[in-house]
Amino acid sequence: MPGPPQQKVVTAMLQQITGNFHFVERGWLSANHFVYNGRRRMLIDTGYQTHLGQTLDLIRQTGLDPRSVDLIVSTHGHCDHVGGNRFIQELSGCEIAMHAIDRRFIEARDDYHTWWSYYDQQADFFPVHRSLADGENIDLDDLTLEVLHVPGHAAGQIALYCPKFRFLIAADALWQGDFGVLTPAVDGPAAPLLQQSTLDRLAALPLAVIYPGHGPVIRDSRLAIDRCRRRIERFLAEPAAMARDQVKKIILYALLMKEGCHEADFFPYLMTTPWYPQTVDLFFPQRYRELYDDVMAELVRRNLVIRSGQRLAAALRA
Ligand SMILES: [Fe+2]
Known part of the structure; x- marks a missing residue:
């Protein structure tokens, strides 16, 4: 009789932000987490659903028993940030807090705008x-986090700024030289303009350290923000470049979710999704296969996708 499925080992890195506050760097399928283990025990973001076992292990490694979580803060409602919410809430009886816009999508069971x-x-x-509103404070034992509404990548996305230690938990508003995918077809045509305003606002903060939603800690905040600003300016000037970026990022994400795919099945799969034909039609009318071949060739050339035998797999940490 076969045993239980082997849990895949997903690497992650733990770092102390302050005495009670830990940063858990995950990969691209699961977003980074933050664990505060003081009088109040708080978890910020809970990864992707299929990684729940690793997420619970990593929380325990920071010294926090997931059964004793008091509060989950979700930076937004995307799948890689809320995958453990339901389980951990049932396990601990904790409260869950998020911005009113993404809260609305979750409570309306609107899985399109999420x-x-x-x-x-x-x-x-x-x-x-x-609900967490812009300007509101989350008071912890030795520090306060200020809620910043940072729309663009998600309408109800928040970042958290700590004035005392000048660090920013940026979610997907800001990564090292990049930011989370923009989806104007779902979030509206203002999404890139909102992302630009978000970057302007973050640029005005006296930041010492940025903890992004994906990827490692950012110590040169000026460089990271400047690169993001140049990127959004290019997307505003050339919307087709933004659409191509979206196709690349979501193809990589789909390969991570599927843990690779038989090459012959992948393009037909994309054509069954709502997003792929729609995105192609907006900027490259009906050139579904042509754009796929072109983007895939670029991803393979840049070693972001590995083609081995008949299979395609993302070469990113999950
Ligand atoms: Fe996101």
């Missing part, structure tokens, strides 16, 4: 107990 159905992603709805 992107889950649009991009064919796995996630579960969960209860939300509190």
